[in-house]
Amino acid sequence: MSSGTLFDKVWELHKVAKLPGGSTQLFVGLHLIHEVTSPQAFAALEEKSFPVRCPDQTIATVDHIVPTTNQERPFEDPLAEEMLSTLERNCKKHGIKLHGIGSGSQGIVHVIAPELGLTQPGMTVACGDSHTSTHGAFGAIAFGIGTSQVRDVLASQTLAMNKLKVRQIWIDGELNEGVYSKDLILHVIRELGVKGGVGYAYEFAGPAIEKLSMEERMTICNMAIEGGARCGYINPDQTTFEYLKGKAKAPSEESWQQALNWWKGLVSSPDSIFDDVVKFDASKIPPTVTWGITPGQGIGINESLPIPESLEPSERQIAEEAYRYMGLKPGSGIEGVSVDVCFIGSCTNGRLSDLHAAAKIAQGRKVAQGVKAFVVPGSEQVAREAEQEGLDKVFRGAGFEWREPGCSMCLAMNPDRLEGRQISASSSNRNFKGRQGSSSGRTLLMSPAMVAAAAITGQVTDVRSLIKQEKESTEKLKNE
Amino acid sequence: MNNPIPNFPKGAISEIIGTAISLRGNDIDTDRIIPARFLKCVNFDALGSQVFDDDRKELNGLHPFDLKENQNASILVVNGNFGCGSSREHAPQALMRWGINAVIGQSFAEIFFGNCLALGIPCFTTSKQEIEEIQKSIESNTGIELLLNLKNQTLKSKKSTWQLEIDPGAKQMLTSGQWDATNQLISNSNSIDQIAKKLPYINGFKSKDSLNDLT
Ligand code: SF4
Numbered sequence: 001m002s003s004g005t006l007f008d009k010v011w012e013l014h015k016v017a018k019l020p021g022g023s024t025q026l027f028v029g030l031h032l033i034h035e036v037t038s039p040q041a042f043a044a045l046e047e048k049s050f051p052v053r054c055p056d057q058t059i060a061t062v063d064h065i066v067p068t069t070n071q072e073r074p075f076e077d078p079l080a081e082e083m084l085s086t087l088e089r090n091c092k093k094h095g096i097k098l099h100g101i102g103s104g105s106q107g108i109v110h111v112i113a114p115e116l117g118l119t120q121p122g123m124t125v126a127c128g129d130s131h132t133s134t135h136g137a138f139g140a141i142a143f144g145i146g147t148s149q150v151r152d153v154l155a156s157q158t159l160a161m162n163k164l165k166v167r168q169i170w171i172d173g174e175l176n177e178g179v180y181s182k183d184l185i186l187h188v189i190r191e192l193g194v195k196g197g198v199g200y201a202y203e204f205a206g207p208a209i210e211k212l213s214m215e216e217r218m219t220i221c222n223m224a225i226e227g228g229a230r231c232g233y234i235n236p237d238q239t240t241f242e243y244l245k246g247k248a249k250a251p252s253e254e255s256w257q258q259a260l261n262w263w264k265g266l267v268s269s270p271d272s273i274f275d276d277v278v279k280f281d282a283s284k285i286p287p288t289v290t291w292g293i294t295p296g297q298g299i300g301i302n303e304s305l306p307i308p309e310s311l312e313p314s315e316r317q318i319a320e321e322a323y324r325y326m327g328l329k330p331g332s333g334i335e336g337v338s339v340d341v342c343f344i345g346s347c348t349n350g351r352l353s354d355l356h357a358a359a360k361i362a363q364g365r366k367v368a369q370g371v372k373a374f375v376v377p378g379s380e381q382v383a384r385e386a387e388q389e390g391l392d393k394v395f396r397g398a399g400f401e402w403r404e405p406g407c408s409m410c411l412a413m414n415p416d417r418l419e420g421r422q423i424s425a426s427s428s429n430r431n432f433k434g435r436q437g438s439s440s441g442r443t444l445l446m447s448p449a450m451v452a453a454a455a456i457t458g459q460v461t462d463v464r465s466l467i468k469q470e471k472e473s474t475e476k477l478k479n480e
Numbered sequence: 481m482n483n484p485i486p487n488f489p490k491g492a493i494s495e496i497i498g499t500a501i502s503l504r505g506n507d508i509d510t511d512r513i514i515p516a517r518f519l520k521c522v523n524f525d526a527l528g529s530q531v532f533d534d535d536r537k538e539l540n541g542l543h544p545f546d547l548k549e550n551q552n553a554s555i556l557v558v559n560g561n562f563g564c565g566s567s568r569e570h571a572p573q574a575l576m577r578w579g580i581n582a583v584i585g586q587s588f589a590e591i592f593f594g595n596c597l598a599l600g601i602p603c604f605t606t607s608k609q610e611i612e613e614i615q616k617s618i619e620s621n622t623g624i625e626l627l628l629n630l631k632n633q634t635l636k637s638k639k640s641t642w643q644l645e646i647d648p649g650a651k652q653m654l655t656s657g658q659w660d661a662t663n664q665l666i667s668n669s670n671s672i673d674q675i676a677k678k679l680p681y682i683n684g685f686k687s688k689d690s691l692n693d694l695t
Contacts, residue, residue: 013679016671020658022649025665027675029682037568039522048662053672057682065520079520086522120681130567130591144591146569148598148661156665158672162649194507195561198590228564230590255685262680294507314560318507411516411566432511432565439515439534 002166004272006122006235007201009265010141014124016158023160029123030140031058031153032109033096035065035087036413037128041150042090050155052094057157059118060091060098063108064413068376068403071101080414094154107379107405110134110347114218115381117247121236121263126153131347131429133224136233137217138240139266141201143231164201164230165275171208173283178464180357181216182223182349182427182447184208186288186298188280189227194296197229200275203268204234208282214243215353222348223429226295235267287463289334290431290445292322297431298445301462304333325433326442327421334460337444341424342373342455343436344400344448346410349427350378354448355386358427359394361452361466367399368458374401376408376416400455412437425454487554489581489600492657496582496602496628498554501544502615508558509565510592514574516566527570528577545578549622555635557614558585563592572596582628584635584644586611597650600659602630604644614642630655 002008016025031054033041038060045052052058065080075081091098099105099112106112110131113119119135125142126132128150135142149159169188175181189196202224209217217234224232234240241260244250251259286300297319299305307330308319323330328337344350344358355375367373375395377383383405386392392402409416410428417437418424424436424443431443444460453463518530536543544550556575562585563571572595575583583596584604596603606614617637618624627636628644630651635642653659676682 014675016675017668019649019661019664020656021653025668025671027672027679029679036519040524040569043523050662050666054676077520082522083520123681128567128569130565144567146567146572146591146595146598148569148595152598152662152665155662156668156672157676158665158668160661160665162647194564195587198561198587228561228589251681251685258680258685262685294509314506317505321505411511413516413519430511430565432509434515434534435511437517439537 002273002275004269005166005203005274006139006233006266006268007141007164007166007203010122010124011163013122019160021160023162025158026124026161027158028126028153029057030113030118030125031157032113032125032127032132033058033060033150034109034127034129035062035083037147037150038090039083039086040147041128041154044148044151045154052096052154054157055095058096058154059113060087060096061106061109061112062087062100064407064411066101066404066406067415068406068408069415071404077415104380104384107381108347108350108407110218110222111350111378111382114138114214115247115379117244117250120244120250121240122266126159130225131222133229133231134218134222134347136221136224136231137214139233139236139263141231141233144225165199166203167197167200167229167276167278168203168205168274170277170279171204171206171282172279173208173281174211175208175282175285178449178467179285179287180447180449181212181219183285183288184282185220185223186290186295186445187285189223189296190288190298191280192227192278194226194294195228197224197227200229202227202229202232203274204232209234210237213353214239215351218351219348223295226429236263287447287450289450289460291326291328291334292319293325293431293433294318294322295429295431295445297322299334301335301460305330307331335462337460338423338458339371339425339444339454339460340422341409341418342371342451343376343409343424343426343428344374344451345376345378345408346428347378347407348429349448350376350382352382352385354427355382355391358448358452359391361449361456361463362398362400363394365398365456367455371455371458373399373455374403376403377405379405398456409436411435417441425451425460427451487579487581488576493600493602493654494630496554497625498581499550499552499623500555500557500618500626501550501553502557502618503544504559504615506560507564508562510563510568510571511565513563513571514568519568519570524570524573524577527574528579531574531578552579554579554581555626555628556580556583557611557618558583559611560586562588564589567591567595569595569598572599572601576601584611584614597653597659598661600654602646602650602654604628604633604646606642606644610642
């Protein structure tokens, strides 16, 4: 059993009671809600005539169903409109703050809570959404819950949970140029498998992690769930504190020192005991792309696709299924596979630094003919900041569409979707069959820079070659 | 959908009797159980008929959920990591509304397991070999009646008995009826207040005195 880790400390601090079934009743410090998983929970609450216990610890936004082209109300899709108006009604009735469209702070739930400073170290965070693990980047213990549990948190501000084991994922070294935190996490999931983390919380640590910015850390924790871990976290450090300082909902100047002391005391102790430790070397990780139908089916850009017979028996069946679905050939390369749609956005990679990385590749180039490429900022704030820097112009100039914030083509709950057997290069987090709205549509997951590179060439491309090209031409210019 | 008014779990659950569906494949994610387009709803009512919609269309009538002999099934038998992916409770809701009252598999994704528990649907596990045996037996004896006993953790057919596993806490909650957790959680109101008071961030790290006016 683990001891002394941040997970253990935060768990202890939030323990309310031991429940008869053996699980723990855990206090939830921050409850995030959105339009998809909350309506049934509110209905169940009302059925039992329970009030919302802590409306101040509950924050709402709308993200999954919002269109990214025309956000005028009522929405064209009556079902989407009904979902948003239900959320609006529920929030109003129960005194919950809703960050609605046009408020300046609307966006994907896992993008807005950090940027508002709502997510802080040492908190417990729950949301009816599996990518709640994102908030662990701050040293919070954050997990996705189902609708019945959303009801429980609304009613009691607590949850019944079993304690997780803790696995430390220690990453030495440093990422090479053209390799991003998305590649790192895709690599970890590839190695440990999509079930590897079941029953665990993942603590990401080591020199490579310490060097990452908060936004890069969020990308890592966001996908902990794709590796099967209910939550992932990173111990808070100077990078965390600097990010939080001055944010709207972060502790004020007067209480900052007190907050800092409390946060620092929660960091995993040097003599922590983990249930398991796994090590990686960041400098050995290549740009990574998924080729199959689970996020664990990833390979390095220069590798060839696995031969099913050479895989572990447990992996073989899903690999064969993936080949049937994706129409790719075992043994061939992933580089050069043509793409139809390129999507930059989502709670994994829809933040400002993601758009920077993609814009750097798009700058001065043109989207390949026949490719539909679009950029969806993760929030209104990301959109605003990007526009102030002129990133929208860079993208538009290169032939990308610049959209309004939302979940967009990460999943098929809004008008953005694949059609037929289209194949997408996507900066999101899931490549499940049918995930992007067409039951035969195909998804290749990769970093935002790699998506931009694919958009430019019309095929899966090693972004490092474009970076090199750029360097050579600036060299040439200098020498001329 | 088999039953026009499905049998939703209620109170203490001791046994589930019925026929079973064998659904083969590892890593069947919740996007497959209920595709995202069906999440556009403010209640769960319509989900039963939409379960596995894409997979069923692809198999054109040959999907286990479409086979005639399976239409009254209440026990689902699956392989490894069933229910991975999105946390949507719509997935077990869709299964339950179709008529499923229990799932047996090699392993389950955690959130899915918890969501099932919250609805009163037990998820039992057993080894790969045993699952293979159970699936074969269902597939070759269409319509055989099975009895799933929660207390003994057994699945019985006329010919065989399989020993199953389940988390003891989950079992206790199901057999005592405490799986419907809300009342239980609310009843610890004083302890909830006490914990909230001790957490400095709840009050923006203000001084200790003002923490007393919490909640
Ligand atoms: S961006 Fe995708 S993964 Fe993230 S919350 Fe939205 S739908 Fe879920």
